[in-house]
Amino acid sequence: MYPVGHLALGYLAGVGVARASGRTRPRLRQELLPLWIGALLPDLVDKPAYLLGLADATRWAAHSPLFVLLLWGLWFILHLRGTPARPLALLTLGVISHQAADLVDGAVSGLLFPDTNLISTWFTWPFIATDTWAVELDSAIFPFKAPITPLELVVVAAALAVAWHLRGNFRGPPREQPRNPDHTLTRDRSPGGRPSSHLSSS
Numbered sequence: 001m002y003p004v005g006h007l008a009l010g011y012l013a014g015v016g017v018a019r020a021s022g023r024t025r026p027r028l029r030q031e032l033l034p035l036w037i038g039a040l041l042p043d044l045v046d047k048p049a050y051l052l053g054l055a056d057a058t059r060w061a062a063h064s065p066l067f068v069l070l071l072w073g074l075w076f077i078l079h080l081r082g083t084p085a086r087p088l089a090l091l092t093l094g095v096i097s098h099q100a101a102d103l104v105d106g107a108v109s110g111l112l113f114p115d116t117n118l119i120s121t122w123f124t125w126p127f128i129a130t131d132t133w134a135v136e137l138d139s140a141i142f143p144f145k146a147p148i149t150p151l152e153l154v155v156v157a158a159a160l161a162v163a164w165h166l167r168g169n170f171r172g173p174p175r176e177q178p179r180n181p182d183h184t185l186t187r188d189r190s191p192g193g194r195p196s197s198h199l200s201s202s
């Protein structure tokens with residue numbers, strides 16, 4: 001999944017967080033920003049680590065549940081000390097959304113496309129090496145790989161649909177049309193002041 005898919009998922013998580021707090025729209029700085037950083041963090045850590053030769057695959061330490069456990073531990077320490085740690089909790093939620101998306105995305109892509117692992121062991125770092133139990137289907141449904149995975153398309157479309165739906169909240173309640181105080185006087189009247197309907201009988 002590309003960054004746009006992870007950001008879209010982070011946005012949907014933000015809408016969920018806002019709903020849980022009794023609001024309709026997520027707050028940009030307090031909620032969406034930490035969620036988006038978390039939603040990109042595993043790739044921001046692991047892909048450079050792979051390029052530098054530190055990791056044996058592009059999904060490495062920051063794609064493992066141990067990374068989530070580390071972040072949760074930090075949050076717990078801050079929480080015990082009474083330090084506000086909501087941004088860290090949201091960042092951790094973003095990381096979880098990234099890992100879950102990669103896991104589901106891989107399974108769906110492995111089912112549909114050739115040369116794609118249905119399941120791999122990247123999330124077991126550091127206990128089992130990546131691709132130890134990699135499973136790849138012999139007969140995928142489509143003959144070639146798609147440039148964008150179906151899950152990414154669905155997630156981005158859902159985020160756009162939700163954002164479109166919520167955009168009405170920027171406008172506030174609809175304004176009432178001012179009443180025309182003279183609307184009772186605009187009826188056509190005869191030169192004598194009587195309504196014209198009385199003249200049509202001639």
Ligand SMILES: [Zn+2]
Nearest residue numbers: 042043059102
């Ligand atoms: Zn990833």
